[in-house]
Amino acid sequence: MELIQVEQLTKKFDDLVAVDHIDFSIAQGEIFGFLGPNGAGKTTTLSILSTLLKPTSGKAYVNGFDVESQKSQVRRSIGVVFQDPTLDEELTARENMDIHGRLYGMKQRREKIDELLTLVELDQRKNQLVKQFSGGMKRRLEIARGLMHEPSILFLDEPTLGLDPQTRNHLWDYIRDLNQRKGVTIILTTHYMDEAEKLSNRIAIIDHGKIIAMDTPKALKEQIGGSMIRIESPDTGLVADRLSTLPWLTKINAHNGFVDLNVQQAEKRIAQVIKALNDITIDSVALQTPTLEDVFLSYTGRTIREQEASAKDRMRQHRKTSR
Amino acid sequence: MMKALSAIYTIWYRNVLKYFRMKSRIIGSLGMPFFFLVIIGFGLNSAIQVPGMQVDYVEFIAPGIIAMSILFSSMFSGVQLVIDKQIGFLKETLVAPVPRLHLMIGQALGGATTALMQGILVMIIALFIGVNVPGITGILISLLFMFLIGLAFTSVGIAFASRMEDTHGFQLIVNFVLFPVFFLSGALFPLDRIPDWLSFLTYIDPLTYGVEGIRYGMLGVSQISPVLSFTALGGFLVAMLLLGSFLFNKIKI
Numbered sequence: 106m107e108l109i110q111v112e113q114l115t116k117k118f119d120d121l122v123a124v125d126h127i128d129f130s131i132a133q134g135e136i137f138g139f140l141g142p143n144g145a146g147k148t149t150t151l152s153i154l155s156t157l158l159k160p161t162s163g164k165a166y167v168n169g170f171d172v173e174s175q176k177s178q179v180r181r182s183i184g185v186v187f188q189d190p191t192l193d194e195e196l197t198a199r200e201n202m203d204i205h206g207r208l209y210g211m212k213q214r215r216e217k218i219d220e221l222l223t224l225v226e227l228d229q230r231k232n233q234l235v236k237q238f239s240g241g242m243k244r245r246l247e248i249a250r251g252l253m254h255e256p257s258i259l260f261l262d263e264p265t266l267g268l269d270p271q272t273r274n275h276l277w278d279y280i281r282d283l284n285q286r287k288g289v290t291i292i293l294t295t296h297y298m299d300e301a302e303k304l305s306n307r308i309a310i311i312d313h314g315k316i317i318a319m320d321t322p323k324a325l326k327e328q329i330g331g332s333m334i335r336i337e338s339p340d341t342g343l344v345a346d347r348l349s350t351l352p353w354l355t356k357i358n359a360h361n362g363f364v365d366l367n368v369q370q371a372e373k374r375i376a377q378v379i380k381a382l383n384d385i386t387i388d389s390v391a392l393q394t395p396t397l398e399d400v401f402l403s404y405t406g407r408t409i410r411e412q413e414a415s416a417k418d419r420m421r422q423h424r425k426t427s428r
Numbered sequence: 429m430m431k432a433l434s435a436i437y438t439i440w441y442r443n444v445l446k447y448f449r450m451k452s453r454i455i456g457s458l459g460m461p462f463f464f465l466v467i468i469g470f471g472l473n474s475a476i477q478v479p480g481m482q483v484d485y486v487e488f489i490a491p492g493i494i495a496m497s498i499l500f501s502s503m504f505s506g507v508q509l510v511i512d513k514q515i516g517f518l519k520e521t522l523v524a525p526v527p528r529l530h531l532m533i534g535q536a537l538g539g540a541t542t543a544l545m546q547g548i549l550v551m552i553i554a555l556f557i558g559v560n561v562p563g564i565t566g567i568l569i570s571l572l573f574m575f576l577i578g579l580a581f582t583s584v585g586i587a588f589a590s591r592m593e594d595t596h597g598f599q600l601i602v603n604f605v606l607f608p609v610f611f612l613s614g615a616l617f618p619l620d621r622i623p624d625w626l627s628f629l630t631y632i633d634p635l636t637y638g639v640e641g642i643r644y645g646m647l648g649v650s651q652i653s654p655v656l657s658f659t660a661l662g663g664f665l666v667a668m669l670l671l672g673s674f675l676f677n678k679i680k681i
Binding site for chain 2: 155156157176177178180182185187190192193194195196200204205207209210249250251303
């Protein structure tokens with residue numbers, strides 16, 4: 106059963122197209138990840154799905170309900186953990202949960218609060234003011250609160266942004282556990298490769314408001330063709346020229362000082378590559394199995410970090426021109 | 429119906445809970461009304477005879493000072509909405525399956541309730557320093573007008589807060605409005621025997637009708653009939669509730 110169905114969804118802010126005619130559907134029980142640089146349109150998509158933003162055009166259905174005309178039913182079906190904190194820090198953990206439960210019209214709140222706070226290991230601190238919590242604890246509390254009204258879908262916007270590695274690992278365990286034990290369908294956005302890869306059953310790579318690839322992490326990596334030989338050289342143009350004639354090459358891509366060769370059974374081709382480049386200066390040769398970063402690179406010609414820098418430029422430009 | 433009440437009650441409950449948690453704020457905001465009552469009230473008691481009313485000056489201004497504390501407390505309660513925008517809590521309420529109108533009504537009732545409690549504390553102080561104890565009907569009439577003032581000006585505060593992003597800006601704007609509303613309300617002076625221009629300003633100040641209503645409740649006499657006061661204040665309240673809801677509905681996040 107498709108829990109989320111999105112057709113030609115578009116959102117424009119003045120002249121900036123944040124989400125550009127995207128289509129996707131998410132099945133019950135999936136962990137679905139949106140991967141892309143900051144400013145790619147992930148949060149905007151999530152805001153539309155959670156009824157906080159109106160789409161410019163296109164349709165989106167959550168749990169079978171239209172996000173524009175059936176807001177209340179959509180809101181009841183989803184739990185949302187926003188990128189920025191939304192807790193009342195002057196209240197205790199229990200009070201934050203209780204207010205949430207009341208807003209959703211819940212009768213039996215006490216047991217549910219205890220159960221969820223135990224799940225995220227905050228039951229010992231339920232009567233402490235939230236302002237005394239660490240960043241990781243606040244995040245866990247927000248996740249617990251998002252689950253309070255037993256939504257069938259949980260939205261997580263950059264769930265581990267700004268958290269230390271240990272807390273991130275911990276949180277990933279909770280998220281997987283929630284999905285497996287409670288059957289909650291989870292949709293998350295992230296610009297961390299490892300997060301997308303470790304958590305998601307399926308990933309949509311999103312850039313400039315468009316979905317440029319969507320599949321399981323494994324399939325995405327296989328699509329770009331086996332493993333990869335990465336050659337570092339001061340003269341990448343020459344290297345690329347020389348190698349592009351090799352018949353067994355599936356793909357070649359030169360970018361800031363590196364040439365990446367996508368090759369089947371790369372380990373057996375290294376010797377031939379070095380031989381072909383015998384008169385060109387080479388700084389290093391490395392054998393790499395593909396990562397999602399490579400997938401992103403192969404579709405956009407840039408790494409996520411490069412893309413992020415330029416996205417910030419675009420935003421700045423946009424802000425200037427819109428003044 | 430029950431669901432609507434439940435959401436309104438939840439927002440109201442949060443406001444009241446936070447009010448009781450800030451003891452220093454409760455005590456702190458009693459300071460100014462206390463000094464007004466004691467120093468201005470007793471200071472000018474012997475110098476001023478209120479024409480046409482058989483009451484001391486301190487008794488005359490006590491309803492005005494109660495109205496003042498409610499006015500300040502209710503207008504400033506709007507700052508909670510600005511803070512909720514900043515800490516993100518507003519998003520948490522906006523994504524809940526609750527119409528915005530219910531959130532706004534809950535917020536308005538919460539602010540009005542805390543303002544009313546503040547007003548009751550000032551009333552108790554006034555009774556302690558020698559203002560005559562009115563009958564039970566008088567107290568009830570006073571409480572009614574106090575609550576109407578609180579609800580109306582909390583709505584004004586919400587209307588301002590809906591358009592503001594930072595707390596300092598909100599406080600500046602509110603202060604700019606508060607003082608003329610208070611000083612023109614006839615809280616400190618009788619309404620007759622003042623220049624026409626001042627009289628005009630006094631009669632268009634909605635707080636005037638609130639002060640007169642409380643005055644009628646506490647002293648049994650007033651310069652404006654309580655029915656007129658109730659009608660004028662009630663009309664202002666409805667207008668401000670509509671304005672507050674309209675602007676709250678337009679908040680973008």
